[in-house]
Amino acid sequence: MSTSSPNDQLTSAEAVELVALAGGLAHEIRNPLSTISMNIQLLVEELEPSATPRDQRMLARLLTVQKECLTLEETLSEFTQFVRLGHLEQEPRDLSELVRRFLNFIGPEAKAKNIEIASYLSSDLPSVLIDERLFRQALLNLARNAFQAMERGGRLEFQTYQKDGAVVLTVMDTGPGVSDKLLPRLFEPFFTTKVSGSGLGLPTVKRIIEAHNGVIHCESTPGKGTRFVITLPSSH
Ligand SMILES: Nc1ncnc2c1ncn2[C@@H]1O[C@H](COP(=O)(O)OP(=O)(O)O)[C@@H](O)[C@H]1O
Numbered sequence: 403m404s405t406s407s408p409n410d411q412l413t414s415a416e417a418v419e420l421v422a423l424a425g426g427l428a429h430e431i432r433n434p435l436s437t438i439s440m441n442i443q444l445l446v447e448e449l450e451p452s453a454t455p456r457d458q459r460m461l462a463r464l465l466t467v468q469k470e471c472l473t474l475e476e477t478l479s480e481f482t483q484f485v486r487l488g489h490l491e492q493e494p495r496d497l498s499e500l501v502r503r504f505l506n507f508i509g510p511e512a513k514a515k516n517i518e519i520a521s522y523l524s525s526d527l528p529s530v531l532i533d534e535r536l537f538r539q540a541l542l543n544l545a546r547n548a549f550q551a552m553e554r555g556g557r558l559e560f561q562t563y564q565k566d567g568a569v570v571l572t573v574m575d576t577g578p579g580v581s582d583k584l585l586p587r588l589f590e591p592f593f594t595t596k597v598s599g600s601g602l603g604l605p606t607v608k609r610i611i612e613a614h615n616g617v618i619h620c621e622s623t624p625g626k627g628t629r630f631v632i633t634l635p636s637s638h
């Protein structure tokens with residue numbers, strides 16, 4: 403990214419307009435893209451039974467296009483999520499309880515990926531005002547990244563505790579970690595080190611946490627693992 407001069411700073415009204423525009427664009431792309439995907443699928447089904455070399459070559463090309471369409475569809479849906487948090491529906495919640503239910507949900511996937519889940523959840527947390535749907539999305543983005551980082555298995559640990567009247571959640575993995583050079587870029591929109599990554603997972607997490615008046619930061623030791631620390635205000 404180029405360095406910004408005062409001239410390229412957006413006013414907040416312009417920013418809001420741009421966000422709406424970007425969201426609208428994503429929406430406009432989605433429909434034709436799904437028509438393209440559907441037709442590719444039909445062509446794939448037509449070619450699949452045939453074994454002529456020409457058909458097989460066409461099939462291979464179509465599968466490549468199909469994969470790219472899927473990546474685009476995922477990027478669009480992550481992008482829409484990122485730009486449109488929408489109105490928060492917050493209710494007082496026990497964060498430990500919410501995390502526990504989330505862990506039940508990701509348990510089977512973790513097991514299949516040879517990842518051990520550990521949790522140290524405080525049983526007497528003050529409640530936090532949480533939009534449960536959005537918060538689960540944030541947890542899911544963090545867990546997905548951890549799963550992807552620990553390709554050959556590992557350990558993912560969730561911890562909740564109180565600190566100075568706030569509620570803290572840490573999510574720690576035993577993956578390869580992030581170098582000091584890349585660490586400051588992790589929450590930048592579109593920053594990714596993955597071949598078909600969107601680079602929108604962590605920016606979305608950050609937006610969700612900040613919409614809850616919380617903060618998130620990341621600590622990492624290359625070769626050891628990565629820890630995300632989320633601090634949220636308690637609701638009383
Ligand atoms: N748990 C993690 N361990 C190591 N690197 C991570 C972890 N989570 C995120 N990253 C790094 O941060 C980048 C941005 O993550 P994210 O915004 O979710 O986008 P994406 O997953 O699409 O790449 C990833 O590409 C990866 O390099």
Ligand SMILES: [Mg+2]
Pocket residue numbers: 543546547602603604
């Ligand atoms: Mg991600």
